[in-house]
Amino acid sequence: MKSYEVNFDGLVGPTHNYGGLSFGNVASQSNSQQHSNPKEAALQGLQKMKALMDMGFVQGVLAPQERPDVAALRSLGFSGTDAQVIQRAAKDAMPLLVASCSASSMWVANAATVSPSADTADGRVHFTAANLNCKYHRSIEHPTTSRVLGAMFADAKHFAHHAALPAVSQFGDEGAANHTRFCREYGEAGVEFFVFGRSAFDPRYPAPQKYPARQTLEASQAVARLHGLKDDGVVYAQQNPAVIDAGVFHNDVIAVGNGEVLFYHEDAFLNTEQMLGELQGKLGKLGGNFQSVCVPRALVSVEDAVRSYLFNSQLLTRADGSMLLIVPEECRANERVWNYLQGLTASGGLIREVKVFDLKQSMQNGGGPACLRLRVALNETELAAVNPGVIMTAPLYDTLTQWVNQHYRDSLRESDLADPQLLLECRTALDELTQILKLGSVYPFQIN
Numbered sequence: 001m002k003s004y005e006v007n008f009d010g011l012v013g014p015t016h017n018y019g020g021l022s023f024g025n026v027a028s029q030s031n032s033q034q035h036s037n038p039k040e041a042a043l044q045g046l047q048k049m050k051a052l053m054d055m056g057f058v059q060g061v062l063a064p065q066e067r068p069d070v071a072a073l074r075s076l077g078f079s080g081t082d083a084q085v086i087q088r089a090a091k092d093a094m095p096l097l098v099a100s101c102s103a104s105s106m107w108v109a110n111a112a113t114v115s116p117s118a119d120t121a122d123g124r125v126h127f128t129a130a131n132l133n134c135k136y137h138r139s140i141e142h143p144t145t146s147r148v149l150g151a152m153f154a155d156a157k158h159f160a161h162h163a164a165l166p167a168v169s170q171f172g173d174e175g176a177a178n179h180t181r182f183c184r185e186y187g188e189a190g191v192e193f194f195v196f197g198r199s200a201f202d203p204r205y206p207a208p209q210k211y212p213a214r215q216t217l218e219a220s221q222a223v224a225r226l227h228g229l230k231d232d233g234v235v236y237a238q239q240n241p242a243v244i245d246a247g248v249f250h251n252d253v254i255a256v257g258n259g260e261v262l263f264y265h266e267d268a269f270l271n272t273e274q275m276l277g278e279l280q281g282k283l284g285k286l287g288g289n290f291q292s293v294c295v296p297r298a299l300v301s302v303e304d305a306v307r308s309y310l311f312n313s314q315l316l317t318r319a320d321g322s323m324l325l326i327v328p329e330e331c332r333a334n335e336r337v338w339n340y341l342q343g344l345t346a347s348g349g350l351i352r353e354v355k356v357f358d359l360k361q362s363m364q365n366g367g368g369p370a371c372l373r374l375r376v377a378l379n380e381t382e383l384a385a386v387n388p389g390v391i392m393t394a395p396l397y398d399t400l401t402q403w404v405n406q407h408y409r410d411s412l413r414e415s416d417l418a419d420p421q422l423l424l425e426c427r428t429a430l431d432e433l434t435q436i437l438k439l440g441s442v443y444p445f446q447i448n
């Protein structure tokens with residue numbers, strides 16, 4: 001049976017702003033308080049989705065969340081009408097209002113971890129929503145994420161959904177940003193590669209000193225258990241704590257994998273040789289031929305990797321089996337990275353082509369091409385069971401572009417977040433969106 005890797009991209013929400021909310025994420029910290037352009041951000045994301053669809057890839061779309069999250073503010077003690085809740089938060093606790101307004105759900109690589117049916121004990125596709133426990137503004141995403149994923153992948157015969165792990169840092173889980181899967185064909189059993197930043201319960205593992213390690217080993221192990229993965233089909237590896245301290249807050253900022261290939265930076269992992277051997281051995285047992293492409297620090301430093309987001313690229317398999325790398329403009333702007341990429345595609349290896357996208361609005365908050373997508377490997381039957389409303393088509397692209405142009409502002413500053421009108425605009429837009437994407441009622445304002 002035919003199988004596909006479907007990329008579901010996060011649609012940027014109407015409150016996209018630069019809140020400086022993510023300690024350890026260099027771009028978020030350095031662009032704090034800049035004015036944002038939500039309309040441009042959403043259109044840049046849609047253009048990437050359309051381009052991938054036009055190249056022949058199956059592309060999906062994942063809806064944004066209701067922001068400001070008035071219910072979250074209420075749970076922190078702000079009361080009154082919705083407008084009063086927002087105004088009281090603005091007056092007494094602006095950072096909490098900013099956090100409750102973040103459009104961070106756009107980075108859907110952090111929405112969930114997904115295991116395809118070929119890997120799981122019950123033969124269903126498994127999803128575990130990520131608790132995103134490390135940052136308050138992200139920790140409030142998972143209840144709506146679960147409802148949206150449930151509306152997209154509703155058929156219990158094919159899809160199994162798990163609630164987020166316990167909401168404590170010991171089970172800090174950032175979803176697919178720290179998870180890659182290696183396989184021969186998307187529909188065949190593969191090796192799931194979980195990368196963690198620290199262990200919560202075993203002090204023998206080192207940890208970063210400056211910035212938080214968001215993903216724990218114990219969270220990754222829990223997800224693998226929930227999904228019913230076999231030991232033979234799982235490899236765990238630790239991120240190099242030094243690169244976390246250099247701004248690599250998720251593994252997808254320093255490595256990306258697809259098919260049988262891992263593309264990674266020399267400094268990305270601890271115990272790299274042992275890890276590569278294990279990947280080779282386990283994929284080999286499944287009949288696969290694991291290959292790795294290491295980018296040496298002498299050619300691209302960790303700092304250049306963090307600045308350009310070279311590894312936050314999408315590595316995609318084309319119809320002829322060769323691979324294509326989708327990178328952000330920032331890679332072209334960095335001479336060393338761009339030279340490296342020219343050499344890579346000219347070398348006659350598997351990665352033959354590089355395509356560049358302007359995702360500046362998202363990049364300024366630390367979100368590149370790979371952050372914006374959640375990969376779901378599906379066979380033909382499973383793809384047919386996905387809610388068709390969320391699969392990108394030319395008419396859907398046109399409708400969503402019009403929808404963005406109609407509802408989104410082209411400038412947003414921190415002071416605008418206190419405007420209760422923004423909440424109404426967001427709800428009006430999202431109510432229409434759930435009809436466009438045929439999601440039913442998924443937002444707090446629709447179900448309470």
Ligand SMILES: N=C(N)NCCC[C@H](NC(=O)CCC(=O)O)C(=O)O
Pocket residue numbers: 017018019020021022025028029102104107109110138177249250252253365366367368370371372
């Ligand atoms: N690498 C992946 N997969 N995802 C990128 C997530 C970026 C996100 N930025 C933010 O949440 C910044 C929000 C702000 O500062 O306004 C984060 O740090 O969690």
